[in-house]
Amino acid sequence: MDKQSLKLGWIGTGVMGTPMFGHLLSAGFKGYVHSRTRSKAAGLTEKGAVWCDSPQQVAEASDIVFTMVGYPNDVKQVYFGENGILRSMYTGKTVVDMTTTSPQLAIEIYQAASQKGAFALDAPVSGGDIGARNGTLSIMAGGDHDVFENIKPLFELLGKKIIHTGGAGSGQHTKMANQITIASTMVGVCESLIYGFRAGLDMETMLKAIGGGAAACWTIDNLAPRITKGDFEPGFFVDHFIKDMGIALVEAERMGIVLPGLALAHQLYLSVKAKGYGKKGTQALMLALKDLSGIT
């Protein structure tokens, strides 16, 4: 990739987008940035990125535009809105949506870009803000293979595991499969902690005994110790997880499949949110489950 001439655009400067675009700027690319709140882009403009007043302006100035925003409606607005990216999409440009969003929306963006001779990838990530800061994200990218290969050197500045998952939408579908697994795993881990706690087990000994065998999982290794310490600060927000599960449930219904475990997890997380813990980390599921059992 020619760092002298290639112009990169970035929209969305939250806890994920800011460090991610930072890595690309640090690598020497020329950058253009927009975000809903201009002050949040200050760190990136200090690093040399040029501020743009709209997504359209970013697209106008850039060869490749990345988006990392919040909810599907934000993505729609950024791409299809009045001053949206697609107003300035021309032949040979590429858009890369890294937001976790609807697979159907990813396909719509792909089709709209294609109609203008442009390319599109849906490339959601996992690994959270720590992965974004350390450049160790997993990136699941759907879209045409040659477009993926073209963008891959940039992904490699952002993450460690970069996988082409198939055609347009498949990156989002893969992310949904990831979240579906996590949702019920979190239920299982929190329930085992409640059980062990009520049974009077020493939590540390219990986790040592059940980790490493057939119950072994990332959640036990990384979140169970936080839960037992009463640490519910976010690695990944409850609110965002609810968004992801909601998308997966809509997609599942559209595809005609029944996912009772996901539906239960979604309801339990709605209870976490209802109790005021939407801005806590996903391990705050424990708080709703404890409430269910009258444990204070």
Add this chain to the structure above:
Amino acid sequence: MDKQSLKLGWIGTGVMGTPMFGHLLSAGFKGYVHSRTRSKAAGLTEKGAVWCDSPQQVAEASDIVFTMVGYPNDVKQVYFGENGILRSMYTGKTVVDMTTTSPQLAIEIYQAASQKGAFALDAPVSGGDIGARNGTLSIMAGGDHDVFENIKPLFELLGKKIIHTGGAGSGQHTKMANQITIASTMVGVCESLIYGFRAGLDMETMLKAIGGGAAACWTIDNLAPRITKGDFEPGFFVDHFIKDMGIALVEAERMGIVLPGLALAHQLYLSVKAKGYGKKGTQALMLALKDLSGIT
């Protein structure tokens, strides 16, 4: 431990018990064995174990008696029945129940043994028949600490991870926590596979993408590849898993805690059994979930 004089008893010669007692006999201990079906003890008597006609006879002949049978009622019969172990429990002897069974039953055995001056451990395992054959089980042992320390050298012939979990019943409670985690994790993994399959994802690519991150778990590494190949042969029987979940649900109700994820998994596994897959492996949950979605 004095291999010349110490006499070990063993009751239960199924896929777990047979290789486990085999390891102890191979280490040079004198052994006494009983099982419901005498022919199943043939391999062990060929290895030098002496056949006994009842659990009581095993207990009469042995210093330490291990039990590895099927269901809580089998454990009750073997300990408290007409020719049960407790008829011949005397000062200084030890009983070790390695069956996964009710924590309350473990406490009853401990108390009954104590009344006769004998010692008791509840020491369920995880790791399945492969772990039993290779001597790589995880052993979660509840009971008095000095009794645990005394038996530990024997456990080390059977497993790799040997943990004293606390007082009587805590081994069983820890095993329940293990099964509670596994139950919902299996739901999550199977649902993600159904989702990915219906979304048209390449299963191998999907598993590569979601394994290793926050969705990483033993079930994805070990059972998901079998599921995608249509291999539902047992590592661990559906019937036994249903038994374990049933015990955990009874204990949870007794302790006054609510475990909706476990209750759902239990119901789904009852459906697996109802469809005739009780003797398949736990990954056969996939078959019931596919049926729910009308996927044949």
